[in-house]
Amino acid sequence: MAEERPKYLIKAGKRLDGRKPGDARPMKIETGVIENAEGSAMVEFGKTKVVAAVYGPRDIHPKHMMRSNRTLVRARYDMLPFSVEDRKRPGPGRREREISKVLSETLNTAVFVEKFPRTAIDVFISVIQADASTRVAGLNAASVAMADAGLPMRDLVVSTSFGKIHDEKGKGHMVVDVFKPEDNWGMADIAYAKLPNLDKYVLLQMDGNVTKDEFFKGLEMADKSLDDIYKAQVAALKKKYMEGSK
Amino acid sequence: MIGDLTKKNIIDSVKTGVRIDGRKIDEFRPIKIETGVVTKAEGSAMVELGKSKVIVGIKMGIGEPFSDRPDQGVLMTNAELTAMSANEFEPGPPSPDAIELARVIDRAIRESKVIDLEKLCVKKGEQVWMIFVDIYTINADGNIFDAGVLGAFAALATAKIPVLKDGVVDREAAAKKSLPLDGKVVSTTFAKLGDKIVVDPIRKEELSMEARLTIGVKDGNIVSLQKGGEGGFNKKELEEMFERSLKHSKALLKTLG
Numbered sequence: 212m213a214e215e216r217p218k219y220l221i222k223a224g225k226r227l228d229g230r231k232p233g234d235a236r237p238m239k240i241e242t243g244v245i246e247n248a249e250g251s252a253m254v255e256f257g258k259t260k261v262v263a264a265v266y267g268p269r270d271i272h273p274k275h276m277m278r279s280n281r282t283l284v285r286a287r288y289d290m291l292p293f294s295v296e297d298r299k300r301p302g303p304g305r306r307e308r309e310i311s312k313v314l315s316e317t318l319n320t321a322v323f324v325e326k327f328p329r330t331a332i333d334v335f336i337s338v339i340q341a342d343a344s345t346r347v348a349g350l351n352a353a354s355v356a357m358a359d360a361g362l363p364m365r366d367l368v369v370s371t372s373f374g375k376i377h378d379e380k381g382k383g384h385m386v387v388d389v390f391k392p393e394d395n396w397g398m399a400d401i402a403y404a405k406l407p408n409l410d411k412y413v414l415l416q417m418d419g420n421v422t423k424d425e426f427f428k429g430l431e432m433a434d435k436s437l438d439d440i441y442k443a444q445v446a447a448l449k450k451k452y453m454e455g456s457k
Numbered sequence: 458m459i460g461d462l463t464k465k466n467i468i469d470s471v472k473t474g475v476r477i478d479g480r481k482i483d484e485f486r487p488i489k490i491e492t493g494v495v496t497k498a499e500g501s502a503m504v505e506l507g508k509s510k511v512i513v514g515i516k517m518g519i520g521e522p523f524s525d526r527p528d529q530g531v532l533m534t535n536a537e538l539t540a541m542s543a544n545e546f547e548p549g550p551p552s553p554d555a556i557e558l559a560r561v562i563d564r565a566i567r568e569s570k571v572i573d574l575e576k577l578c579v580k581k582g583e584q585v586w587m588i589f590v591d592i593y594t595i596n597a598d599g600n601i602f603d604a605g606v607l608g609a610f611a612a613l614a615t616a617k618i619p620v621l622k623d624g625v626v627d628r629e630a631a632a633k634k635s636l637p638l639d640g641k642v643v644s645t646t647f648a649k650l651g652d653k654i655v656v657d658p659i660r661k662e663e664l665s666m667e668a669r670l671t672i673g674v675k676d677g678n679i680v681s682l683q684k685g686g687e688g689g690f691n692k693k694e695l696e697e698m699f700e701r702s703l704k705h706s707k708a709l710l711k712t713l714g
């Protein structure tokens with residue numbers, strides 16, 4: 212799939228899929244999609260589709276990971292073989308392992324981990340279809356799934372991506388919620404997450420090349436999009452319990 | 458693991474403005490870089506960052522390019538937190554920490570585009586140079602991220618491309634050509650301890666920190682970011698770290714000569 216780099220990813224303020232720079236793709240969040248799990252959620256960002264399930268607090272294996280004063284939230288991010296163009300070898304590679312590590316750290320920031328000593332809370336995140344921004348979609352799903360599981364949390368984790376893409380003159384523009392062509396051929400992409408009510412950035416990863424001013428301009432645009440994601444997470448959680456009370 | 462009392466000491470110490478090793482909040486440890494320490498390697502460097510010691514070796518070979526980048530050389534970065542370098546590390550397959558370390562160093566080198574990978578294409582779609590960057594800790598006392606980036610860049614900057622004879626590497630012939638490099642990259646790592654943010658944390662500080670941020674910088678631009686740890690930063694703190702990293706990167710560039 213050796214495609215050529217497109218001459219531009221944005222032209223006259225319009226991205227390749229017609230979005231404006233600050234626009235996120237259509238988003239869908241649904242809870243309670245996996246009955247066996249304590250909590251679960253499905254999230255779609257355009258064509259990116261992920262599911263997350265939460266099990267626990269439960270016994271921790273291997274035992275040496277046990278902590279006497281807290282639980283460990285362990286995220287396992289997995290890209291399914293058919294979720295991408297060329298089949299991905301099943302099982303976690305180095306990329307997945309790194310993502311699982313940073314997502315675990317991020318999720319631990321939201322949970323009152325001291326409430327469940329000597330246990331583990333396992334969060335499984337599967338990417339069913341990948342069209343970039345999969346880790347941030349996964350985090351949103353994990354956040355909703357953890358709340359759905361009734362875990363004591365200090366805040367929801369809301370997450371999105373932003374990036375820098377070139378116009379026909381090669382000039383960079385900051386945009387929100389990058390999709391595949393922008394991820395492949397853009398000048399920078401940033402995945403991040405926030406605890407909105409605590410005003411804390413709890414995930415931040417970047418590849419590319421930006422100035423300090425560009426970064427903060429993009430962050431401001433993306434933060435606006437986080438407001439919508441936060442509302443959608445809350446709405447999805449409410450919906451399940453409203454229906455349940457009927 | 459670290460005891461609660463030690464952790465409290467470290468955080469209290471930062472509050473006073475003097476860290477447990479006597480440094481100021483915004484002070485790097487002394488840096489020493491020696492290149493050419495392994496003559497069998499195409500390039501190499503030994504970096505000392507305070508008590509942290511890291512050795513980096515570059516090996517090159519001919520291989521097939523990735524199908525989506527048929528005209529580009531391949532960069533592979535591997536890092537090992539060796540059991541010899543600290544009490545807490547164990548032998549065996551790379552831990553998530555080691556994988557993260559390798560990928561963060563890789564990100565700084567790759568995204569800064571300091572290596573012009575297109576110039577390392579031998580025959581499009583068939584033969585390209587593979588660059589293996591291997592980073593090994595000799596003594597791990599925190600901030601292996603920045604030591605690793607310094608070492609990786611110093612080793613790449615002094616590496617010589619082996620001679621290619623009829624599509625095969627001729628290790629007998631003297632290698633003279635340097636890698637196609639464009640500019641320099643460095644990284645700066647911060648740790649949040651209490652409500653203060655220190656630069657270049659030692660291991661004890663890393664074990665006590667709430668959150669960490671590594672910022673890769675080239676020509677005053679930010680080329681890579683990685684947050685770690687089970688805590689976060691607010692926007693003001695991010696801005697502060699970006700400012701400080703630009704300042705530190707100038708000093709770090711000087712150590713690269």
